[in-house]
Every structure is written in structure tokens, then in C-alpha cells.
Amino acid sequence: MGLKIYNTLTRQKEEFLPLHPGEVRMYVCGVTVYDLSHIGHGRSALAFDVICRYLRFRGYQVRFIRNFTDVDDKIINRAREEGVPPRDLAERYIDEYRKDMAALGVADAEVEPKATDHIPQMIRLIEQLLAKGVAYRVDGDVYFEVKRFPRYGRLSGKNPDELLAGARVEVDERKRDPLDFALWKASKEGEPAWRSPWGSGRPGWHIECSAMSMHYLGESFDIHGGGEDLVFPHHENEIAQSEAATGCPFVRYWIHNGFVNLGAEKMSKSLGNILTVKELVRRHDPEALRLYLLGTHYRNPLDFADERVEQAARALERFRSLFEEAARLAVKGTPAPGGDQGLLEEVAAARGRFEEVMDDDFNTAQAVAVLFDLAHLLQTFRSKVMQGQVAVGPFLLGVGEMNALGRVLGLFEGRARPAPLVPPALRAKVEALVKARSEARQRRDWTAADRLREELAGLGVIVEDGPESTTWKLKP
RNA sequence: GGCGGCGUAGCCAAGUGGCCAAGGCGGAGGUCUGCAAAACCUCUAUUCAGCGGUUCAAAUCCGCUCGCCGCCUCCA
Structure with a gap:
């Protein structure tokens, strides 16, 4: 029996057959870099890290791409608040993301492309869509016309007509249909902008992943992943724009990871219940964190609790x-x-x-x-x-x-948190006491030995007698 | 309103038609150790939210009920 993967597209586990035997091409949606990454981002990255590691273990040559979205409304807004250029803000959080993921033992992807480095690819893709008549221009914007893509809704199991009926989004009157989404946006004063055939502007969110994934992996590739919230509309839109442009199947296997909840509720900025990776790595042994996250299947929701990380540590x-x-x-x-x-x-x-x-x-x-x-x-x-x-x-x-x-699984890589530094004065004192205790034990003076053990315990020190020697450590 | 998921021991969590319902944490007893820690051995769900149904056989399939959650809007 070979490898089976649950494919969001078909809602079932399917035997994994890569496009090119022995080779896997995989693209995972990374993060929008406007803030520190939280445990949910960590879980997603970790899930795909393990998937990549396992595929390699299985002997596949894996080409693994994970992107950074570094142009976006949230980045622009945050940068404005802080009074820094959006590019600097993005760079800062890319750095932080890399540090956080390294702490969790998530390996780097082979290529970690940034959206802003691939504007020409996006423009070419948009031109193709315009040429095929599935996109249209309004002022300086370009929209994808969802009605032109009959398979729209297949990935998310949504019916476009019903989506239309229930659309709660405020409708941009210039669009032919509320479901149409922006491929290119004319930029406003003070926003990052690139020259394009449609005037100065910036890309819509979805186009970057289509452009970058196809740029690095070809028009059809094996695996595309991300958090389950990306199924709609992000991945649905990616399929539409990619397949409309190339005429060939975009992705064979769609993989989505489940969410991390806090107190049975989704973590979200608006609820203010965000747990950053940085904070968690400070509170816990990262390897324990990893073991804890691996204890739940990647598609299931995970209700985060510090106490359970402690259990994993034990x-x-x-x-x-x-x-x-x-x-x-x-x-x-x-x-x-x-x-x-x-x-x-x-x-x-x-x-x-x-x-x-x-x-x-x-x-x-x-x-x-x-x-x-x-x-x-x-x-x-x-x-x-x-x-x-x-x-x-x-x-x-x-x-x-x-x-x-x-x-x-990314375990046992020796990323154990370094032992807390012991102040030299305390160290000297502890070592003297431990030595005295060992001498007492040699004399079989158990009363003295036990008294010294208690004294050490009072200093927060745990003493362990091994077969050859006695060791000590600070109480965690 | 539409679509989807979940409910398994004190806690966490696999298992989705048929061998004793994984594993971890916790708990109980024992071995070892001067004591302790670690480790080892044994035990810890006649039962899978509830009720009906299909089947020779169901935690697993179907229906209903109760409870919880997600997506449909930026989101890992």
C-alpha cells in the first residue's frame, strides 16, 4: 500500500501519485507579514514541514515552496501606523517568522519567495487572463470574472449562485458580479505601486500564489497546502485564475490543516486571544511544543492548553x-x-x-x-x-x-532549551553542598545526606544519584 | 440561511464495519535504590453524547435528538 493523502478537492483519501515519478512539487501558503506569527501559523508550518520531511524519507525528491505575502492592505495600514515604509515592516516580520519557525524546528523551504519579487510574473498572468476574456478592466483595476469559470466552487463545495444570494460583502458597483475578485488594484496615493499595462498599481491577494507557484513548479503540480480557512476564497480563486489562464489542471492534491483554538474558540485578533510563537517558546521547551502539536492529526482542530504542553514535556x-x-x-x-x-x-x-x-x-x-x-x-x-x-x-x-x-517528525534534533544560567555564586554554593552530601553518603551518614538534600531543595535544586555520580539541576 | 466538522477513560488523543478500543499525561500496587529521582513490571473505557435502524457483525454505515465548533468577510 502506498501513501494516501486526504484531498480537499475530492473530500477523501486518495492514493498519492505524483505527476513525475519520484518527484514531488509542493507549494504552501505562508503568512502575510504584518505581525508576529502565532501558534496557528506555527502549527500550519509544522504540519507541512513534517509532510515534506516524510515525503523525503519516502524517497521522493521534494521541491518545496513557501511564500511570504509582503504586499497587502494590512501591511500598508500597519506601516502607516508605525510610520515606517511597508517594505521595512515586511522585512522585519519575515525575519521574525524565520526565527520563530527555526525555534519550532521547522526547516526552511527550498524557496521562500516574496510576492513583491514576482510582480512581472503576476502581470503576465493577468495579461493572459485578459487575453482569454475571463478578466476585465475597470478604471485602473482588473477583475477576474468568476462566471467565466464553470468549475468555480468545486474546491470549497460552494454553489456560486448561493454565494451570490448570501453575499454580505459590500458590493463594488463597478464589478460585473459581486463574486468577481481583484487581480490588480490601482494604487492610491502613498501606497506601494508598480507600473503595469493598466497604470500604476499593486496585485490582488490571490494572484501572487498562482504566479509564484507556477513560476517555480510549473502549470500543474502535486501539492498545494495551507490553513483550512484558505479553502475559500483564496484557493478557490487560485484555481480559477490559474486554470483559466493555462487550460490545464492546477493542483492534484489540496491539503489543509485544522485550526488551533484557545478555550474552544478560534484564535483571532479581534477576540484578542492570540498566542505568539515567541511567547510559547519562552514558556515551553520547543521540542515539547512540537511533540504536543504532533499528537493531534493535522486536520483536526487543536485546543491549545499550556498544561498539555507540560504533559508532552514529561x-x-x-x-x-x-x-x-x-x-x-x-x-x-x-x-x-x-x-x-x-x-x-x-x-x-x-x-x-x-x-x-x-x-x-x-x-x-x-x-x-x-x-x-x-x-x-x-x-x-x-x-x-x-x-x-x-x-x-x-x-x-x-x-x-x-x-x-x-x-x-522533526524531533530529537537537539533543540532543547538551554539550561537556565546559574549565577556563579549559587553554583559554587550548590556544588559545595552536593560535595558535602556525597561525602556524607560515603560515610553512610544518611541523616546528614538527607539534611543536605533538603537544604538543596530549599535552593530550588534537585539532586539525582546516578550509578557513577551525583548530578543536580534547578527545579524547572 | 447555505456548506462542513466534532462529541472515545480523570485529562489529552488515535482508531471510521469483524483480532484484547492505540499512545501520552495522571492515578494505584510492586521491583530496583540508604532515601529520592529515573527506569522496569502489573492494573486503570464490557465501552465509544443519546435514541432508533441497517448488518451474521458498528465507536465506525443510515436517520433523528442534544451539545460544541469552523467556513460562507481579512485570516494558518
Whole structure:
């Protein structure tokens, strides 16, 4: 069985067959850069990051494009408020976006095009649409005539006539139909503007994604993704303008991720319940955040709660202790008798299950469960290693495999938050106390040792006695 | 009003016709450890919002009811 993907276009899971065997071309709608990105943007980026990683793991050569919308009303308005050029504002938030995504372990896309760098491509596309008679000019604007595209509404399952009836938007009288959307807008005084055959202006929102995706991936490509709110009208409009222009199918598989809610409500600026990635990364271990987000299937809504990220952080310890143990054992290189007692076979089976569940529309929740099962298996084996019943080699191989699978999900990349800095004075004091306690333990003076443990606890320090040495850390 | 989704253990969350209903957190008992932590072992849903129906068989399909949410407007 091959990879299956839920396609918004057909509302079902379909076997994934790329246009060119062994190669995947994928475009994901990024963000409009006028503010800091929030956890919803993070989730979306992470979902497609994992999809891209898995496709590569499956052996596909993936060409992955994620754009930045850097010209838009919101950017212009915000820039005006701050009294800075729109371009500077956009650049600033592109920088911030990159930092935030890096913190979440979201890899860069192969190409991260900006709308303003592709104005000529957009103008060419609009000219094609005008030439085909599916777009029209009004003053300095150009509109796409939705009625000319019979398949309009197919992606979102909407009936254009009903949309018309229920249209609540204030209607621009100059448009032939309320559903028609702007391909090009004549720019007003003080707005960013580009020269075009229709006068000075700027592109409409939807045209950029059509122009950039086709520029980098061709007129037909495999995957186009984004948040579920983009289905209508953004993606619907992209299909209309792209297919009307080229006459060929635009995208084969449409993938949309579910929303992050806060307290069962959609996060939105108007409700003021925005959680920025920056804030979250400050509050939580980014890897725990990632594990938490992966625990829910990408198409389902996710109700964000800090407490659940904390739970994920505790769960993460299972893997971490295994890695630490493996590092310790690898250094020691303990030779031991005994085979692997079927461990390697089970590890291979786990890999098989991992692929099976990821093949089923990228079910990361189940993939994570496979990882936990594997960890469990390895822990059991580890205790046998400690008792000298089995060799350490298979254990190390198994941990290596777990690591490899985790990395397909972007886990275990060593992005753990750096330990908080301990002031030197405190450090010296703690180390002296820990040393004194170790000496007391050597003397088997448990009363003194326990008293010192309590004193350390009072300083917010947790002491752990290992097989070889005693370690300490600050209470989280 | 139109379209769509969701309701699974204390909490989170997979599973969408048939092996014991994954996994995590939490909880209980035990092993190990001077104590503790970690780890390990065992247990923790006769049941999938409710009611009807289809079927040899349903959490999974159909209908109705209740509750919640999203899209239809800029939005990941």
C-alpha cells in the first residue's frame, strides 16, 4: 500500500501519485507579514514541514515552496501606523517568522519567495487572463470574472449562485458580479505601486500564489497546502485564475490543516486571544511544543492548553533518558554476551508500522505512539543490558533507529532549551553542598545526606544519584 | 440561511464495519535504590453524547435528538 493523502478537492483519501515519478512539487501558503506569527501559523508550518520531511524519507525528491505575502492592505495600514515604509515592516516580520519557525524546528523551504519579487510574473498572468476574456478592466483595476469559470466552487463545495444570494460583502458597483475578485488594484496615493499595462498599481491577494507557484513548479503540480480557512476564497480563486489562464489542471492534491483554538474558540485578533510563537517558546521547551502539536492529526482542530504542553514535556523525558543512557553505554562500550532477543526484529517492525501510519494521511499521532512503543521496548531491553543478560550493540542500534524515525517528525534534533544560567555564586554554593552530601553518603551518614538534600531543595535544586555520580539541576 | 466538522477513560488523543478500543499525561500496587529521582513490571473505557435502524457483525454505515465548533468577510 502506498501513501494516501486526504484531498480537499475530492473530500477523501486518495492514493498519492505524483505527476513525475519520484518527484514531488509542493507549494504552501505562508503568512502575510504584518505581525508576529502565532501558534496557528506555527502549527500550519509544522504540519507541512513534517509532510515534506516524510515525503523525503519516502524517497521522493521534494521541491518545496513557501511564500511570504509582503504586499497587502494590512501591511500598508500597519506601516502607516508605525510610520515606517511597508517594505521595512515586511522585512522585519519575515525575519521574525524565520526565527520563530527555526525555534519550532521547522526547516526552511527550498524557496521562500516574496510576492513583491514576482510582480512581472503576476502581470503576465493577468495579461493572459485578459487575453482569454475571463478578466476585465475597470478604471485602473482588473477583475477576474468568476462566471467565466464553470468549475468555480468545486474546491470549497460552494454553489456560486448561493454565494451570490448570501453575499454580505459590500458590493463594488463597478464589478460585473459581486463574486468577481481583484487581480490588480490601482494604487492610491502613498501606497506601494508598480507600473503595469493598466497604470500604476499593486496585485490582488490571490494572484501572487498562482504566479509564484507556477513560476517555480510549473502549470500543474502535486501539492498545494495551507490553513483550512484558505479553502475559500483564496484557493478557490487560485484555481480559477490559474486554470483559466493555462487550460490545464492546477493542483492534484489540496491539503489543509485544522485550526488551533484557545478555550474552544478560534484564535483571532479581534477576540484578542492570540498566542505568539515567541511567547510559547519562552514558556515551553520547543521540542515539547512540537511533540504536543504532533499528537493531534493535522486536520483536526487543536485546543491549545499550556498544561498539555507540560504533559508532552514529561513524555519527552522517556526519549531523553534513553538517549542519555545510550550515550553513556556507547562510551563504555560494554562487551556482553547474549543476542538481541528479537529486539532488532521488533525495531524493524516498529519502522514498518511507522511508515504504515504515516502513509495514512500523515498520521503523526499514531507515529508518535509507535515511537513510544519503541521507547518502551528499548527500556525493557536496557534493563537487561544493565543486568548483563544481553549485548549493548542491539540496544544502541535500536536507539539509533528511534532517533532516525523521530527526526522524520522533526524531533530529537537537539533543540532543547538551554539550561537556565546559574549565577556563579549559587553554583559554587550548590556544588559545595552536593560535595558535602556525597561525602556524607560515603560515610553512610544518611541523616546528614538527607539534611543536605533538603537544604538543596530549599535552593530550588534537585539532586539525582546516578550509578557513577551525583548530578543536580534547578527545579524547572 | 447555505456548506462542513466534532462529541472515545480523570485529562489529552488515535482508531471510521469483524483480532484484547492505540499512545501520552495522571492515578494505584510492586521491583530496583540508604532515601529520592529515573527506569522496569502489573492494573486503570464490557465501552465509544443519546435514541432508533441497517448488518451474521458498528465507536465506525443510515436517520433523528442534544451539545460544541469552523467556513460562507481579512485570516494558518
